Amino acid sequence: MANFKNLFGEEQEYQCLSCDIANHKIIPPGGYIYEDDFINVSADPEIPIEGFVVLGVNKHVKSLCDFTDEERNRIMEVLNKTIQVIKREGISKEVFLIQEETSQHFHIWIVPTHEWMNNVGKDVRNLQKIIDYSKDRVTEKSLKEIVTTIEKIKKGFLEVQEK
Ligand SMILES: [Zn+2]
Structure with a gap:
């Protein structure tokens, strides 16, 4: 068992965070943006960056290479849709994508x-600094905005057609 502090400052225990989110043992902040029997999209449970979402899969595998072609295509469809929704809802014009096989x-x-990321350098190489900055400056108001943004993404997900 490991634990982490969620967005709202509550300690949560987990075995495998992605499995626990997929199995509803840990409910992500604002609930699920999207889920089906293969894939799920939800807000990052820990880091207070507006619109930061995680695309997860329900099976416990490590690598993009561990999926069937059909599954990989599905991942791309949902990834594409998520990015489209973020742009369409005016949350940001661009995103960082990170997948760590570690x-x-x-x-x-x-x-x-976001604009404020320029304070530490809006570059994926500064991601740790960006995360620290977001945690240092979190307020009740910014948390509310994060939750509102999750709702926007959820709503947008229902509106954007998958191709
Ligand atoms: Zn897992």
Whole structure:
């Protein structure tokens, strides 16, 4: 068991965070943006960046190479849709995408860029600094905005057609 502090400052225990989110043992902030029997999209549970969402899969595998072609296509469809929604809802014009095979369970971080990131350098190489900056400056008001943004993304997800 490991634990982390969620967006709202509550300690949460987990075995595998991605499995626990997929199995509803840990409910992500604002609930699920999208889920089906293969894939899920939800707000990052820990880092207070507006519109930061995680694309997760329900099976416990590590690498993009561990999926069937059909599954990989599905990942791309949902990834594309998520980015489209972030842009369409005016959350950001561009995103960082991060996938680390060093994590035991495949997931993709989708991090919208924001103006304030220029304070530390809006560059993926500064991601740790960006995360620290977001945590240092979190307020009740910014948390509310994050939750409102999750709702926007959820709503946008229902409106954007998949191709
Ligand atoms: Zn897992």
